[in-house]
């Protein structure tokens with residue numbers, strides 16, 4: 068039964084100029100009946116080339132109905148597990164297989180341990196929790212994602228060592244017929260939830276990928292579907308007030324004016340409509356959907372509406388508030404989480420039409436995976452062959468061509484940052500532990516403030532399944548600061564010829580190679596002591612006086 072949720076959805080465009088530029092685009096979308104056609108699953112909206120993919124990717128518009136039967140199954144399993152004293156949920160999944168459950172559980176204040184990392188320390192911390200009370204949800208649409216498979220192997224072994232029957236503690240979410248579905252059957256895993264294969268990973272928030280881990284952790288996932296159901300009624304309407312048409316048109320108009328970055332901040336922090344972490348989810352949706360063929364929208368998730376990048380956004384960026392329109396916001400969206408999931412999905416798919424790209428493929432993601440694989444196959448290329456151009460304290464410098472990489476860390480950074488083109492961007496990519504090395508994320512605002520560049524921050528390899536597509540496929544005006552760190556205690560991946568630390572290192576070097584192949588500058592800073600190196604890095608950034616005359 069449906070709840071009595073109203074969508075409460077709205078998109079406001081406080082910037083008068085942007086609103087005026089978006090209005091004719093909205094009118095055109097209305098007269099072309101794009102909203103109703105999208106809601107009805109019309110695969111022709113993105114042109115003939117995109118049609119084959121679109122025809123198997125549009126079931127997300129009706130998940131508020133088709134996912135309903137899942138709720139009872141999830142609740143029954145949750146009760147069964149609780150009855151056995153199992154109340155700690157660990158989720159192994161990358162990108163679309165973990166970002167939605169993370170934002171759902173954060174919004175509801177429910178505990179979920181998310182593993183979307185290859186950092187040995189972070190995985191070891193998750194293993195150190197009480198395994199007798201733990202259930203592992205292994206989520207992978209393709210069933211072949213190396214990070215997720217590694218987590219499964221490591222946990223299966225650890226359960227066994229703790230005297231826990233691993234097969235009873237592993238729940239799988241995957242697509243029908245995937246290698247993981249087969250493996251789960253062979254291993255006798257407790258339960259397999261098969262998701263709708265006609266929904267891509269980044270549109271899968273309301274499929275089993277979003278609902279199972281969040282529901283097992285205790286989130287009210289039925290309410291989420293009620294919220295989406297109320298929103299669906301509004302979002303499928305060919306009406307100039309349709310919030311998805313307004314959002315897509317505003318992005319499209321801004322992009323046409325050279326503002327290809329959308330800066331995302333939640334602005335109702337702690338309030339009744341607070342959606343903590345929503346920008347991290349939206350980041351994948353927007354970047355993987357639109358960042359291709361040299362165009363796209365670069366999402367820049369920032370700390371708050373007061374943060375550099377949002378408060379002082381220049382002509383190349385549009386600040387978007389998730390929540391009330393505060394400060395410099397040029398666009399603001401509000402509504403419940405279930406409603407906003409659907410709003411942003413509709414808006415992103417429609418923006419894809421305005422930008423002339425297929426919003427359902429991710430043509431450049433595979434390149435980094437292949438580069439990492441080939442490095443793992445050739446261990447000599449991974450280990451120690453490179454010589455740093457400089458070592459400053461706990462930081463080894465590996466500079467790109469054209470940057471001397473000499474002098475102090477501050478000199479190196481200033482020289483590197485000066486390579487950014489006007490209205491380019493800086494991507495900070497930290498292959499570290501996002502809990503123990505959390506202070507690394509502070510580098511984003513420090514660098515944005517000093518450079519005036521739109522600056523993204525991503526944990527590696529998590530961002531490879533999110534903004535990674537855009538960095539290779541989108542507007543080619545980024546510069547890349549990679550941070551890697553020594554792994555104090557590495558972890559073996561059972562029955563694999565590599566450790567987690569080696570995999571993490573290969574992922575960083577592999578993605579660096581691919582970016583370099585695209586002609587992008589990549590500076591890698593390797594921290595031989597993580598805490599000391601991070602502290603040193605903050606001080607070095609604070610000492611930067613001037614970057615390329617900015």
Ligand SMILES: O=P(O)(O)OC[C@H]1O[C@](O)(CO)[C@@H](O)[C@@H]1O
Nearest residue numbers: 162163164207208209212268532
């Ligand atoms: O669910 P899977 O198949 O493990 O993939 C995880 C993520 O990896 C990507 O394919 C990109 O690498 C995403 O689109 C997806 O959400």
